[in-house]
Amino acid sequence: MISAGIDIGSITAKCVILQGDKILAYSILRVKPNLEESAREIFEKTLELAGLSKEEVDSIVATGYGRGRVDFANKKITEISCHAIGSHFLIPDVGTVIDIGGQDSKVIAVENGKVLDFVMNDKCAAGTGRFIEVMANALGLKIEQIGELALRATERLKISSTCTVFAESEVVSYLSAGKKVEEIIAGVCDAIAGRLIAMASRVGIRREVVLTGGVAKNLGVRRAIEEKIGFGVKVPPEPQIVGALGAAVLGSG
Amino acid sequence: MKVGYLCTFTPKEIIYSAGFQPFRVFATERPIELASAYIQSYSCSQARGALECALKDDFYAFVFTRCCDTLMRLTDIFEFAGKRVYNIEFPTKIGNVEYYLRELKDFVEVLRDWGGEVSFESLVESLKLYRELEEGLKQLFSVFPDYETAIKVQQIDVKDAIKLVDEKLKSAKKEKESPKVLITGSVCPYPKIYDLFREAGFSIKDDLCTGSRFFEYIYPTFEPEDLEGALRFIAEKYFYKSPCPTKHYESDRRFEYVIKLAEDCDAVVFLLVKFCEPHFFDYPQLKSELEKMGKKVALIELEFPVVSTEQIRTRIEALREVIL
Ligand SMILES: Nc1ncnc2c1ncn2[C@@H]1O[C@H](COP(=O)(O)OP(=O)(O)OP(=O)(O)O)[C@@H](O)[C@H]1O
Ligand SMILES: [Mg+2]
Numbered sequence: 001m002i003s004a005g006i007d008i009g010s011i012t013a014k015c016v017i018l019q020g021d022k023i024l025a026y027s028i029l030r031v032k033p034n035l036e037e038s039a040r041e042i043f044e045k046t047l048e049l050a051g052l053s054k055e056e057v058d059s060i061v062a063t064g065y066g067r068g069r070v071d072f073a074n075k076k077i078t079e080i081s082c083h084a085i086g087s088h089f090l091i092p093d094v095g096t097v098i099d100i101g102g103q104d105s106k107v108i109a110v111e112n113g114k115v116l117d118f119v120m121n122d123k124c125a126a127g128t129g130r131f132i133e134v135m136a137n138a139l140g141l142k143i144e145q146i147g148e149l150a151l152r153a154t155e156r157l158k159i160s161s162t163c164t165v166f167a168e169s170e171v172v173s174y175l176s177a178g179k180k181v182e183e184i185i186a187g188v189c190d191a192i193a194g195r196l197i198a199m200a201s202r203v204g205i206r207r208e209v210v211l212t213g214g215v216a217k218n219l220g221v222r223r224a225i226e227e228k229i230g231f232g233v234k235v236p237p238e239p240q241i242v243g244a245l246g247a248a249v250l251g252s253g
Numbered sequence: 254m255k256v257g258y259l260c261t262f263t264p265k266e267i268i269y270s271a272g273f274q275p276f277r278v279f280a281t282e283r284p285i286e287l288a289s290a291y292i293q294s295y296s297c298s299q300a301r302g303a304l305e306c307a308l309k310d311d312f313y314a315f316v317f318t319r320c321c322d323t324l325m326r327l328t329d330i331f332e333f334a335g336k337r338v339y340n341i342e343f344p345t346k347i348g349n350v351e352y353y354l355r356e357l358k359d360f361v362e363v364l365r366d367w368g369g370e371v372s373f374e375s376l377v378e379s380l381k382l383y384r385e386l387e388e389g390l391k392q393l394f395s396v397f398p399d400y401e402t403a404i405k406v407q408q409i410d411v412k413d414a415i416k417l418v419d420e421k422l423k424s425a426k427k428e429k430e431s432p433k434v435l436i437t438g439s440v441c442p443y444p445k446i447y448d449l450f451r452e453a454g455f456s457i458k459d460d461l462c463t464g465s466r467f468f469e470y471i472y473p474t475f476e477p478e479d480l481e482g483a484l485r486f487i488a489e490k491y492f493y494k495s496p497c498p499t500k501h502y503e504s505d506r507r508f509e510y511v512i513k514l515a516e517d518c519d520a521v522v523f524l525l526v527k528f529c530e531p532h533f534f535d536y537p538q539l540k541s542e543l544e545k546m547g548k549k550v551a552l553i554e555l556e557f558p559v560v561s562t563e564q565i566r567t568r569i570e571a572l573r574e575v576i577l
Contacts, residue, residue: 065563065564065567077574078567078570078571078574079567080567080571080574080575081571081574081575104564104567115574115575116575117575118571118575120564120567120568122554
């Protein structure tokens with residue numbers, strides 16, 4: 001049985017091809033405005049990596065906010081369920097999943113891979129990957145550099161605006177006040193973690209806590225979350241594909 | 254001539270009997286522009302949207318009934334913006350009919366000043382028509398909860414409204430029974446939001462001012478014999494209307510009402526307008542009561558006009574997956 005999971009998020013498209021409990025291949029691409037095209041592209045690329053043809057794939061499950069646009073999928077499931085299942089597949093004793101994507105962040109209470117409860121952030125970008133991207137842009141940094149830089153800071157500045165647009169001007173004014181970039185960045189990561197933990201307290205935080213989504217790769221955010229909850233979190237080797245993995249697991253029956 | 258009103262506790266029967274067209278004002282699809290000069294963006298968007306309508310559309314006057322704090326202050330803002338406004342002091346604590354009767358008598362005088370005469374005959378006729386509409390909607394909702402119709406009838410002549418409901422009833426198809434979700438909250442004047450629930454596979458039941466709270470009443474059993482009697486009938490009709498969190502009842506009527514509605518539902522969604530204090534104050538306690546009953550509970554916050562339906566869709570579909 002070979003199954004594929006396709007996660008069309010607000011920023012990236014992800015695909016995982018699974019056989020039994022073995023990941024044959026995966027890939028991540030930035031989404032294009034045409035979601036159907038993004039879905040086909042990510043699927044074909046991953047097939048190529050796995051050395052498979054379309055016909056060899058038995059089931060395709062779509063997830064992510066563009067799930068309705070994957071016309072060749074057999075089934076669509078929300079990313080809430082998929083992140084829970086994907087996390088459970090990798091870390092069986094997961095109790096809480098924190099998925100920080102580009103547009104949404106979600107906290108999901110899980111038991112044996114089943115969703116008990118969940119909360120999502122509101123439509124604004126504060127507390128999401130987009131927020132960090134805007135701040136990185138304002139500082140002229142690449143998104144991949146952010147985490148390491150934040151860890152180097154000895155002091156953290158406070159970013160108190162809840163709105164992305166205002167927070168950006170806060171960052172700019174810190175810059176003009178001559179503050180160090182890493183201290184500002186550490187403040188940005190702290191702000192993200194703070195919002196998440198406030199949200200998470202609505203469903204409760206139970207061990208193990210698994211971080212998923214692209215922002216889980218940001219070491220600054222990870223550290224800030226760990227400090228706030230008081231214990232270590234688990235991050236899968238490629239946290240950004242956990243939703244797609246969950247979809248593939250669901251498709252495998 | 255249109256007389257706008259916002260709250261389902263407004264005695265629209267009296268407005269209609271005076272020859273005006275009662276028109277329930279909701280936030281629309283239009284973005285909020287003019288209203289921003291009067292109300293901050295961190296307040297209820299139903300209030301902001303209603304003010305936007307008041308500033309852009311043609312109304313003779315507006316009638317408020319004492320409700321939440323935001324609507325009370327909205328009365329002042331409407332006045333400040335130069336609108337003709339009357340505020341009926343609906344008692345916050347339900348019980349004293351004599352007091353409310355005096356309020357209604359004053360209101361009849363106000364309508365007379367506005368050029369509308371309320372007679373015993375016209376009021377009884379109006380009561381009859383609205384009751385026919387309410388019974389019709391109740392029937393329609395027992396087959397298929399049709400929110401588009403429930404919203405529309407609040408903005409047209411009651412006689413046309415009765416005809417519309419009749420037509421809808423003829424073609425209504427019974428909704429499948431499960432899984433069923435109870436949607437509770439204040440107003441949601443966008444039919445597309447209810448569609449999201451159906452598209453996710455839910456059948457719907459509601460406790461909303463744009464749904465059953467518009468037509469669920471326990472009617473008084475006496476026949477009015479004079480104008481005062483008819484006004485007394487209205488006072489009692491609205492006292493025993495489906496309860497709302499802005500009112501105080503002797504018993505725990507509001508919670509009991511919601512809990513009863515939830516009994517045959519698989520999940521309960523609090524569909525709340527951001528910054529809606531009365532509903533948010535009740536939310537934690539009501540949520541835990543419902544969870545004790547074994548219901549899955551989700552909170553969805555709305556801001557009008559609703560723009561990002563896809564995020565709402567994800568929440569609803571995820572809830573559906575959770576109860577599977
Ligand atoms: N190497 C990296 N280091 C740090 N952060 C990263 C890295 N790669 C991606 N990100 C962050 O991940 C975000 C995208 O995450 P992801 O791909 O999970 O989002 P998505 O699934 O498209 O969005 P959503 O789930 O909200 O619809 C980016 O905004 C960026 O902030
Ligand atoms: Mg995602």
